[in-house]
Amino acid sequence: MKAVEEELLEMKDTSELMLDLAYSSLLYHNQDIAEEVFNLEQKVNELQDSISTKILENNEDMDPDKSFILFKMADSIERFADAALDIADVVLRDIELHPVIKESLKDSDEFMVRKEILKGAFLDGKTLEESEMTTKIGMKVIAIRRGDNWSYGPDKEVKLKAGDIIFARGPRESEEQLNKWTRVNL
Amino acid sequence: MKNREKKKELEEDHAEISYEDTSVRELLTLMKDNSELIADLAYASMVFENEELADEVRHLESQMDKMMYQIRLKSMLGARTINAAEQLSGLLQVASAAEQISDAAEDMVKLLDAQVDLKPILPHLLKKADEKVFTLNVEEGSDLVGKTLGELRLESVTGVRVIAIRHKKKWFYGPDGETKLKGKDLLIVRAHEEGYEKLWPVAHKQKRWKELVG
Structure with a gap:
């Protein structure tokens, strides 16, 4: 059973x-x-x-x-x-x-974000588990777009690459950190 | 006759909210947030077999009905062209989905009233879900005491989302950034195992909060 x-x-x-x-x-x-x-x-x-x-x-x-x-x-x-x-x-x-739908969603407690991973960014080449996105910034990746391919509800072994577009949900305050992780910090 | 009575009852029920000046935008945000909270509370009430959490699910569900009524009224007033009507019907569909979620959550907590023993099945089962609900005691003197959830940025640092707090004998549901944690609070949280394990030692004075933030 x-x-x-x-x-x-x-x-x-x-x-x-x-x-x-x-x-x-x-x-x-x-x-x-x-x-x-x-x-x-x-x-x-x-x-x-x-x-x-x-x-x-x-x-x-x-x-x-x-x-x-x-x-x-x-x-x-x-x-x-x-x-x-x-x-x-x-x-x-x-x-x-x-x-108004979009505005309401943006006001919501739970924030949805979409970010592209740039070459050389912190997340480039990391698996979801290694990125510690859920435990360090409370962000959960719900979908990844790579070219025309989508991966929905990816598991933690999935490796992120430059050019990936990630869709995530989490607290509003974490968006800034996610910006840093997806871009190249000089 | 019966219908008329029922209608009157409904009117009275809605009278208090009919003229509230809440915008459609605020209503929709609130309905979305509530639908997420209510689902979490429903699962939590199953896991802990807790009637108080279940009561809050019932309360939120009745609030959702009222908000649905209000958002319908306001949308109708706003529809002056066919294009606007089409767009608003889409908006109402989203609101109605949030309301359906609260209905399903309310139905779920009816299991608590049924004469069945949940213990051998549900708590055990739901503990294996991807994200789980946990309880967390905030010990007097821990770094969490006296801080608001916003000051701590609790969810962004640990991934732990607080869905309810019991302080002394009182419950607070769906806390926000201004909610202050106090000693001996009991938190009901939703989290991944790893996030919960990160927070636990801080709440139990075995670790400092700044060790997590650093």
Whole structure:
């Protein structure tokens, strides 16, 4: 039964990534990121189906309390993911975004940033783990664009390179530090 | 008859907020911030099986309903052309997504009322998530005491985000930069393991804050 719990965790982490990506796609009016939110929604649905199927198949061996809890959690998480999809949907529709949306996002506690890594910058050649971006400045990289390739929710082994465009979320005060790390300091 | 009563109830419910002079921009920001806080609080209330945190989830959810109503009203007043209406419908869709999140969070905390034992399953499970919720005691005399979250730049130095604080018997939810930490505060935080481990010794007087900043 371990698999069900792992799937639920994956649903949770994915739904959170989706929300970050959705807000980022709004802020930068970025269709690629918005489309990824759609792809991830599919993944979340598949996970939920798989969880439901497994619970039903193992109905007799499983503690009913546990089945109930897992069902309910999966349901709420799926609704978080749906909300992210609704946000991304605004970007994918062919209408201009209301300017207030962008202003509101910029006022938010959680800040979204987009930075290009310049050659020779501190982050050039570092993996996400080595960069200590999450533990030193509280920034979480949610997507990396390298030319036409995107990597969403990159794991910590991913190495950053000059020319990469990183999308991150974190506290407002860290933006300045991220500027220093992406540029070349003389 | 019943409908009319219900309608009246709703009107009374909304009366207090109908004329508040909050801009659409402020409302949307607040709704987004609240939707993130409410999801964190919902998970935290599951992990710690804490009714007070769950109550705050319910409270925030009802606030979100009111804000949704208000942002709808204001948007309608602002739509004078078809172009403006299209743009505002997009904006309302974002607001409504934030409200859906709070609904789902409120639904999640209903698990606390169900006659089921969460302990063997959820806390254990959620502790394996990418970002987790933890409690942190601020010891009297530690470097955190007497400082505001803004002065410390807590999140940018450690990646640890405070979602609730219990001071004596009172709870404060969604603290901001001006929130001051006091001795014996209990913090509910959201963090990666590494960030939490960095902060823990400071809160427990085993390390100075400036060692983290330097």
